[in-house]
Amino acid sequence: MTSARRKLLQKGGLWAATVVVLFFVLAPMLWILDSSFQGENELLTRPSHLLPQQPTVGNFDYIFTGAIPRSFEVTGTLRSRISQEAREVPQALENSIIVAVAVTIANAVLGALAAYSFARLRFAGKTLAFNFLLGSRLLPAIAVAIPYYAIINAANLLDTYTGLILVDLTFTLPFTVWFLRDHFRALPEEIEEAALIDGCGRLQVLFRIVLPLAAPGLVAAGAFAFMFSYNEFLFALLLTQTIKSQTLPVILASVATNPDASLALTAASVVLAMVPPLLFALGFQRFLARGLVAALGRT
């Protein structure tokens, strides 16, 4: 075999493997997207239609306006399969985003303040405080589920954004502090010292010099906090009761595990839920990949 032919074969092999992996990764998402544009009657045919034969936006229309999709009227008997919960998806999306954005902002501000002190200042109890933060993450979520419920209940925060935000902060802040501390430490200290000599306070140094320099780390930490909060399910399930505060994973779970669930409406709900995290993953791809590596690698 000539070396040119061998190279060609090798390239072909690589591309073939890529196509297989791409298919495994993307096909499930594409299939739910495809399903969301099919009517209930079409989804209940066998074999499945790989492409919608009567593409419809009726499912999304129902979620946003409550107009019963045509595909349900046609068969009549399927009326019971209309999933009422799907109507709550827009509100749940709003709840999810409000909670996740609040958690992200709190992480960026509180996390950066604490991380900078850990990175640059000397004070008694520093190691203890830091180890305490990291150690708190050794508790598996399920072990503290009941006490969290009791605390949030006692504070009268059940079914509120605040309750969810507090719990999400407990899980994300230790990570953010530790992650940002390492980022701050990696910056050259001379610029900060020059600013201090010029009369800047620590707070000014942090906001004017350190944060702009550590922006990629801050973006990654913020993205992680957002995604954790947006994706979190167990505590959202325990601490929310009504659509006043229920987040998307809770509503999706109730849509999907309802034995009478409409497949078409479930698919459309899932597609809506996928939009923010996918935009995040695409937009912050570089930051996330680098952040992930740093996060796992430095443990």
Place this chain on the structure above:
Amino acid sequence: MANVTAATEAGRTPALRRRPGPGREAIYAYLTLLPVLLVVAAFSLYPILYAAYLSLHKELLTDPGDHHFVGFGNYVDVFHSFYLVDSVTSTLVFVLMSVPAVMVFGLLVALLLNQAFAGAGILRVAVLLPWALPPVVSGIIWRWILNDDYGVLNSILRQLSIVHYAIPWLSNPQLARVALVFAQVWHEGPLAAIFLLAGLRAIPAETYGAARVDGAGWWAIFRHITLPLLRAPLLLVLIYETIVAAVTFDLVYIMTGGGPANATALVSWFAYTEVFKFVNLGNGSALAFLIAAALLVIILGYLRALRVESNR
């Protein structure tokens, strides 16, 4: 402090300005740490004590008048429960199937991503996507694909005449366990791939060059250079994925609800059921403590292995 500041305000020496006393800096530090420490302390110290208290008392929501101290009675209950042996077995089976699957997937994809060709760039963007989704969403997607009646997988398999009947992916106990593994690999594999890719990139190119000069084939290179140099990242991914798999809850909740016949009811599922179905907070807390203790052992073992690894 105040009168000193007032007195020296005008003629403050540069030296004084440069070094705010250690006291002031420490106060600033404590103020910045306070919010973080308060939140974390409120949601870690107190919950542990509270859970410990619950686990040592009778706490049954259907019997609200009786909260007497039962010692380790709740722990004994858990050990004698109908589910402990089965759920620990199911958890072990799930960990032993999903973790190697995630790692093999991660390693193969990482090797592919490490090749210099245009496909790697496309794949690197795409591969991260499933990981970004809520586990609930991954669960629903796979549940829909694997649906016995209308699932697209059965539909394709039948159209290609690979099978002539619908495979009961989620209603057969053994297959349901496999289905969970599929979803887990899809959701967790990307993380392993991205992380192992970083490990591969850290291997200097000269290492391979020297081996090639010596006439080593790709398998010999992989076996004797890549794998040994990838030990530390592989170990990290192994432990991280073990922990994630051991406390899997969302996927089970969505895909199988612990069924069929409790085949996919992992320990975390019963920690949830004890509290929210059997309303037995005492037993639930005892089980949660046992899970936490088991995980702690794994984590400590992992830190130890890492230390050994970094001292090599």
